[in-house]
Amino acid sequence: MKYHTMKENRRRWLRAIWPLIAVLSHQSECAAKGGTGGSVIEHHPSSYWEQPFSQPYFDNSTKRETTTTVGQSAYLYCRVRNLGDRAVSWIRKRDLHILTVGILTYTNDQRFQAMHSDGSDEWTLKITSPQVRDSGTYECQVSTEPKISQAYKLSVVVSKAKIVGNAELYIKSGSDINLTCIVLQTPEPPSFIYWYRGDHVINYSQRGGISVVTEKQTRTSRLLISRALPADSGNYTCAPSTAESASVLVHVLNGEHPAAMQHGNSSNSGAATRTLALLLLFLHAGSFAR
Template sequence: MAAVYKYLQRSLASCAPLLIIMLVFEIIPLTSSGTNGRVLRTEHAGNERYPFDINLKSHKMDRRRPVDLKMTTSLPKRHVPVVKAQTRSRAILHCNISEIDEQENVTLIWSKKNDKNEFVNITILQMEELTDKITTCVENDKRFIAKRNGTDWCLHIRYTMNSDAGIYQCQIRHGFPPTKYSTTNVVLRLIDAHAKIIGGDTKYIPKNKEMPLRLSCVLIHSIEPPKYIFWYRGDRMINYDLEDGATVREGPQGSELIFPKPNEMHVGNYSCVPSNAQLDSVMVKYGSKDKLVKVIKKETNCSECLDNTSKLFCLNRF
């Protein structure tokens, strides 16, 4: 027992200088001549910025840059994909989720955030309703179609409208019972393109001059080519019913209606109607601005034909 006591006494005596040094550094604050005697403490207080950083790997002080506690504690933001599409066209929202067992009970829920910042369900579908070959329409709005393509549980929106823009959420519940959740958000931005007939809203066919009449229509703010561009005279589509040598030249972002020998029989209201953009119209008159020949035949507006044509040709092509 006496030997153990002597061994402990010698050990404490050899460690005494080290204990004294540690006690001094614990009680006396650390000062630096490079900071004009200002006290530098290692304990953090609030969001205060200190003139040195602690390198955890080497346990050394790094005076090259300050520490920003806001930067070190902030979490990286989750990336939200953005889908851009045109109105009167089609938008596809993708939801790629692969960590799902085919044997599990799977439920797909697509929802859209409303004005109250709440997600409202668009459709709720079960696994047996979603296969690679089957598309399921939403009961409330037939423009919305849910479709599965492998690991992509996508939502198709046909003949898009401005009100369709916003934040959508894809949620897949799976398991027995379905307690596992996989959620993906996507932002839909819609661009409203419009047609423009070059040269103003009125064209004149000069008398006693054989000059061709060209009605040139271009698309403004368009991000995708239209499926068609139809020309209307009044409420009648004339692309496939042209007379007197008239022709239509089409391009990826425009169309041109050409009358090589126009006369007073060609007067009327002409409209350029793209599949995915607002129409534009021009009035063709005969004679000069001072002397105009009255048009006997009454021409109608083409707003109704745009709506009917777009629904007939755009929706049925999905």
């Protein structure tokens, strides 16, 4: 009975310190590989670890490439079958920094967290509020001897909204304001797209003739204000849930075009006048030649 108790205590002790052994072993390997003229000490596995039925392996059904937007939590899913008493670690490839071992975080950056449910084969690395600098390769590593690992690629992009057309819009009173917003570089459709005039969400009940049509799959939203009045002038903003907003300045004018447009028209008129003068001069010269 005493022999069995000692054996069970030893087994529990090994299970408790195994994650720490995995961390120290990884660091030793990195130091040995980084040195010049150094050698790596080989640790021969015991007969138990060599048995084929006890060897862990990766389930490759999980996605290996993930794209997310800045600020939106990212999840990397690693599924390991037949793990046994081994530990699963997440390593950042660019600097070989150990992020997590088991469910423990081994970095001061608390945005990184390991998620695992008892009895599950899945070990998930969660990155809260990711930034563009977090893009790169991450390794899911299992503390077998030799170690096995699988790489996962994370891309963190900046999602932006774009309103089709110029940044400033001039329309006549009585015409329609028709604005189309497109959300660019977003892996998932935004959960909502709000339209603002100034600092306030456009109030559909304030006046009739306002409609918004949003198509999540195409990541577009269209704002239509029929029979616009000068009071409808202002800065209109398209604000998706997971992207930077975009704005356009709308001028609703009574009658005449603005001075900028008049200047453009006068420039065109002046060019036409100069062309006509050159043509008359050419014809006049031709009459003298005869």
